[in-house]
Amino acid sequence: MWFQIDIALAGEVAEAAAACGISGSEFSPDVRISDPKFGDFQSNGILPYAKAHGVNPKKIAENIVERLRMKEIFRGKISVSVAGPGFINFELSCEFLAEWTNSYRSEENYRSALSKNFSGRRIVIDYSSPNTAKQMHVGHLRSMNIGDSIQRMLKFCGADVIRDNHVGDWGTQFGILIMAIGRNGLSASDLTLEEIESLYQWGSALVKEDADALAAARSELVKLQNGDCESLKIWEAINGISLAAFDEIYREMGVSFDMTLGESFYRDRVDSVYAELLNKRIAREDNGALCVFHGEHERFSQQPFIVRKADGASNYASTDLATVLHRTENLRADELIYVADSRQRDHFEQLFLTVEKWYAAYGRTCPKMRHIFFGTILGEDGKAIKSRSGTPVKLKELLDEAKARALKIVEEKSENLSADEKLRAAKVLAIDSIKYVDLLSNRASDYVFSWDKMLSFDGNTAAYLLYAVARMKSILRRWNGDPNAVSADVIETEEERHLVRKLTYFPIILTQAVEELRPHYICAYLFELTSEYSAFYAANRVIGEADNVTSRRLAIVMRTLSVMETAMHLLGLETCERL
Numbered sequence: 328m329w330f331q332i333d334i335a336l337a338g339e340v341a342e343a344a345a346a347c348g349i350s351g352s353e354f355s356p357d358v359r360i361s362d363p364k365f366g367d368f369q370s371n372g373i374l375p376y377a378k379a380h381g382v383n384p385k386k387i388a389e390n391i392v393e394r395l396r397m398k399e400i401f402r403g404k405i406s407v408s409v410a411g412p413g414f415i416n417f418e419l420s421c422e423f424l425a426e427w428t429n430s431y432r433s434e435e436n437y438r439s440a441l442s443k444n445f446s447g448r449r450i451v452i453d454y455s456s457p458n459t460a461k462q463m464h465v466g467h468l469r470s471m472n473i474g475d476s477i478q479r480m481l482k483f484c485g486a487d488v489i490r491d492n493h494v495g496d497w498g499t500q501f502g503i504l505i506m507a508i509g510r511n512g513l514s515a516s517d518l519t520l521e522e523i524e525s526l527y528q529w530g531s532a533l534v535k536e537d538a539d540a541l542a543a544a545r546s547e548l549v550k551l552q553n554g555d556c557e558s559l560k561i562w563e564a565i566n567g568i569s570l571a572a573f574d575e576i577y578r579e580m581g582v583s584f585d586m587t588l589g590e591s592f593y594r595d596r597v598d599s600v601y602a603e604l605l606n607k608r609i610a611r612e613d614n615g616a617l618c619v620f621h622g623e624h625e626r627f628s629q630q631p632f633i634v635r636k637a638d639g640a641s642n643y644a645s646t647d648l649a650t651v652l653h654r655t656e657n658l659r660a661d662e663l664i665y666v667a668d669s670r671q672r673d674h675f676e677q678l679f680l681t682v683e684k685w686y687a688a689y690g691r692t693c694p695k696m697r698h699i700f701f702g703t704i705l706g707e708d709g710k711a712i713k714s715r716s717g718t719p720v721k722l723k724e725l726l727d728e729a730k731a732r733a734l735k736i737v738e739e740k741s742e743n744l745s746a747d748e749k750l751r752a753a754k755v756l757a758i759d760s761i762k763y764v765d766l767l768s769n770r771a772s773d774y775v776f777s778w779d780k781m782l783s784f785d786g787n788t789a790a791y792l793l794y795a796v797a798r799m800k801s802i803l804r805r806w807n808g809d810p811n812a813v814s815a816d817v818i819e820t821e822e823e824r825h826l827v828r829k830l831t832y833f834p835i836i837l838t839q840a841v842e843e844l845r846p847h848y849i850c851a852y853l854f855e856l857t858s859e860y861s862a863f864y865a866a867n868r869v870i871g872e873a874d875n876v877t878s879r880r881l882a883i884v885m886r887t888l889s890v891m892e893t894a895m896h897l898l899g900l901e902t903c904e905r906l
Contacts, residue, residue: 328430330440331834333358333368336417339401340370343394347387349376358417360832366408366416367828373413384413391415424827425815425879428886434893441834442485444841449487451654452478454666455582458495459569459589460504460523463576464719465712465776466668469701472765474666475582475899476846477699483897484841489585489658493650494573496566496589502548503530505561506540509547515564520572523565552594552640566591579726580758581899593649597641600648601634607688609681610634619681632677644678651682655694662695664844669700669771699844702773704765712776729757732782737906740784744905752903756782756790759900763789766846766898787854789900792891795857797906799888802869806881815879822863823883829859833890837897849894856894860887 329335340356357372373391377384388409395401395415404423410416419427431437454474457463474490482488504523507530508515518526534541551558570587577583601617604610610619615637621627634644654660665675675698686693706712714720734753741749764781768774784790803810818824833852840848869880892902 328426330431330437331838332419332831333360333835336368336370336405339395339398340372340391340415343391344387346394347390349387353379360835361416363825363828365410365414366406366418367831368417368419369410370415370417373415377413385409388413388415419828419831421818421824424818424824424831427831428815428818428827428882432886433889434896437834437890437893438483441483441837444484444838445481445486447487448485448661449489449659450481450662450664451489451491451658451660452481452664452666453491453493453650454478455577455584456493456495456667457573458500459566460500460520460527461569462520462524463573463722465704465722465725466719467722468704468725468761468765469668469770470666471577471580471582472762472899473699473701473770473846475580476766476849476897477664477666477844479897479899480837480841480844480846480849484837489660490583491654492584492587494570494587494589496569497591497594497646499548500527501551501562501565502544502546503527503534504565505547505551505558506530506544507533508561510540510543515561516568518564518568520568523568576722576726580762581901588650588653590643590646593646593653594641596649596653597635597645600645600652603689604634604648604681604685607685609684609688619677619684621677621680624680626673627677627680630673630677632681634681643674644681647674647678648681648685651678651694651696655691660694662697664697664699666699666701669702672698672700697844699770701770702768705773705775707775707777709775726757726761728778729761729782730754732778733757733760736782736790741906748905752906755901755903756793756906759789759793759895762899763792763850767850769847770845787850792853792857792895792900793903793906795860796888796891796895796902797904798864799860799884799891800904802884803881803888806870808881810885813878813881813885815882816875818879819876820867822859822866823880826856826859826863826883826887829856830886830890833894837894846898849898853891853894856887856891 337356337358340358341351341354344354344356345351354376355372356370358368358370361367361369373384373388377387392407392409392415395407401407404420404426406418406420408416431440452474455467455471457467478488478490504527507526511526530540530544534544547558551562566589601610604617604619610617612618613631616631616633617635618631618633620631632644633642634648636642651663654663667675679696682696683693704712712720730753733756734749737744737749737753737756741752744752760781764774764776767787780786781788782790784794818827836848836852840846863883867880869884870877872880895902
């Protein structure tokens with residue numbers, strides 16, 4: 328039984344076309360989901376082929392359909408016909424849909440069927456990546472959520488994924504911090520992250536007003552960069568406190584990493600990068616800085632990629648180049664994915680161009696590199712979301728407020744839950760809602776953050792999905808039978824057919840989401856699937872019908888639940904038994 332029906336149909340059409348003398352290299356079946364009034368799938372590739380070769384598309388379509396009808400599956404389980412000037416329509420029979428429902432029952436089934444898609448590919452994905460010595464704020468949400476969802480999808484489809492949290496733990500801010508800690512007579516190991524951030528703000532203001540303080544901060548930075556033991560102890564304490572605070576957020580959000588290699592990991596590796604770039608004349612000195620110019624690029628020919636600053640210090644470009652080398656040489660990555668906001672598009676484009684030239688010059692295999700950029704979270708005033716004081720909203724405060732609001736909703740709507748169940752449901756509702764609203768829009772777009780819309784049970788929200796899942800689980804609890812005993816004999820009602828048809832589209836939507844690294848396709852699919860389920864549930868009683876009807880409808884409910892939970896897990900969402 329085919330799991331990815333569009334791919335299987337495309338193979339059948341290509342084979343039939345070849346039998347009709349149509350070259351595979353010149354013809355693409357272009358099988359896609361169809362408008363329901365025309366069928367379930369449609370092949371659209373004949374028209375462009377016919378136009379390019381000056382032949383009659385309808386005649387070609389008829390010849391291909393004639394070949395297809397010779398196969399057993401197109402005689403009973405899938406009907407095939409020609410429409411319009413040369414489209415080929417496919418309609419899945421009720422028997423086919425029942426067989427599909429019985430064949431694919433669990434998340435493990437889906438994973439097994441899709442694991443070949445990216446098998447053998449090692450991908451390093453770089454996401455979240457906050458700066459130490461600062462609290463995480465709302466601006467850190469998107470990289471964390473989008474990156475986590477993308478790595479889940481890639482793993483599900485068979486990729487060997489390495490998750491790297493490339494934190495900013497090295498730079499000029501530490502000179503200011505060490506100076507500020509010393510002037511206030513504090514011990515770095517006794518501070519909280521909030522206190523460290525306040526000290527940095529105090530020190531930053533001071534160095535702007537006081538030349539002696541500025542000189543002291545610069546001196547502390549030089550000492551740190553030269554490996555002074557006392558400076559390194561303070562630096563390590565600050566980073567340890569920062570990472571512990573970050574981990575609290577990650578645990579709340581259900582996000583984890585395989586490694587956390589910050590910029591400091593590469594500080595002793597940048598000199599060899601400079602030497603290689605100079606040796607092959609990829610980089611040259613310009614006004615004291617080491618720069619790469621991309622003369623062939625209209626914009627970057629005059630906008631240098633500075634890989635070493637004029638004062639000799641490294642920067643993001645320096646450590647990013649060293650990071651690429653480590654990921655390909657030591658981690659053996661075939662592909663590198665960077666999840667960072669759209670303001671960094673120029674940086675990554677220049678980085679990728681530089682790596683391509685650098686690797687070509689030394690005969691290294693260049694990895695596939697992608698910058699997965701995203702828009703900004705806006706407040707309801709249409710501007711970048713801020714706290715009442717005008718500063719970025721702290722992520723910990725956002726999560727605490729979400730849980731408080733969600734608990735109030737759960738207490739109002741779920742009186743029958745125990746106190747522990749209410750707390751659990753509120754946490755799931757809060758975290759899922761924050762994640763889902765972040766993933767719902769095309770990642771390249773900005774979106775408006777609204778508490779009321781985000782936590783609503785109406786519309787395309789996490790709450791709507793969670794409620795549907797809880798209803799399905801309620802049905803299964805009431806039934807009390809063996810889940811392995813139920814199966815669909817044949818799909819009968821219109822609502823059953825529409826729902827199962829939507830289930831068969833899951834691998835198609837997931838494949839599209841993975842190919843484009845856009846989780847919002849899964850969000851749109853989940854909303855449509857939930858709507859189909861609601862229509863099915865409203866029109867079809869599940870328990871209390873004849874045995875074969877109950878068995879069929881229970882099977883449909885269970886498969887819908889399985890697909891929904893699988894898709895939600897790919898977005899990093901949890902579900903509840905009761906809500």
